[in-house]
Amino acid sequence: MNLGRPHAAIVDLDGTMVDTLGDFVVVLNIVLGELKLPAVDRAFVARTVGKGSEHLIRRTLEAVGAGASTYDDAWARYQQHYSRINGAHAIVFAGVVGGLEALRRRGLPLACVTNKPTGHAVDLLRGKSLDRYFAVVFGGDAFERKKPDPLPLLKCCEALGTEPRDTLMIGDSSNDAQAARAAGCPVVLVTYGYNHGEPIRDVDADGFIDRLDELQLA
Template identity: 50%
Template sequence: MKHGADTIRAAIIDLDGTMLHTVPDFELALNGMRAEFGLAPITQQVIEPMVGKGSEKLIRDVLALDLDTARIDAVFDDAMAAYQRHYLAINGERAALYPHVIEGLRALKELGLRLACVTNKPIAFTLPLLAKKGLTEFFELVYGGDSFPRKKPDPMPLLQVCRDFDLAPARVVAIGDSSNDAEAARAAGCFVLSVPYGYNHGKPVQTINSDGIVDSLLAAAELISAHNKANS
């Protein structure tokens, strides 16, 4: 983040891999779905690089471990329905908050920032999960992967948040763990900060084109505070 820039007035925060470690939930739901199709269980290590691009891509990638394209197309609707059923049944059961998430969200609010959660997770999974983990109160807006015709890395959801908050994108920062978050933010004209502990499709966080890597949401709040003081 740099001198001579606008002060930050809002933050758009990702969910999976940024606020919550949700791969253990994915493991339960995906293996529940796979069992219905006679497929063997898969591990969290296999699942983790697949997370973050939306449920449709996730299910296709998981089925592609065993099935050809024609077979995937034939069973996709049933597989998606099974996955959604299993996920809703266990949503948040094994997911865990990353360190300093609550403290970071509080610090961001204390800076006067407006907060939105934008995730590629379906909204029907997102809202109960935020509630279960005590995160709902921090966010004015929550958008899921099916809230708009296009999801991250498309900038559409982020631009809608900017409109909702009546803020120029240059006054908004996106915080996430993956290239999806960064690409969406760059295309929207927002700042972007990356956390190093998430998923990023199996690639090092250092490959992300961001304005900085922060160890936690609390560290992000501290960096934003310093940026705003330097640019006020």
């Protein structure tokens, strides 16, 4: 795995730094219960997260047999409950703090780019004491398009003042890898994330790590 000497790094949030499945399961099932719809399990959520809250809610409603007309109500309830529960059932993955510390010791400016809404991302990072590592945080509502579109990564590179080829993307899914490839960023994927239920090592990436603190740079 030869990643050269990156000048900055972009790090995904859900499934890369923080295991947030517990939050998603709890919030979705509160909403479904209020709408008198069947519950979903952790395995379903693990296959479905990663493409933004809108996608998660639509897929969940489809899975439980709810009509499209339910979406607006479900969306409003989801936002209300998620703001209250955000981080309560989530844990920082082992090796994340050490990995971020190592990147910071190298003098690399760090950014978090996630498909989670920016407000929720900022609150989660602060709640888990990870916010101090990041110069900027961009959520799924920051730009016109989300990952796997390259736009968030390109805009993030502009904010960091680095070229994409010199900006390492660290994520957990094909969303992150596809966005990085299209933007021209090198990309490393963690093996413990979600990746829509698909084998992570089948994804086109420059390397794979089992813990963030195992990342080796030139």
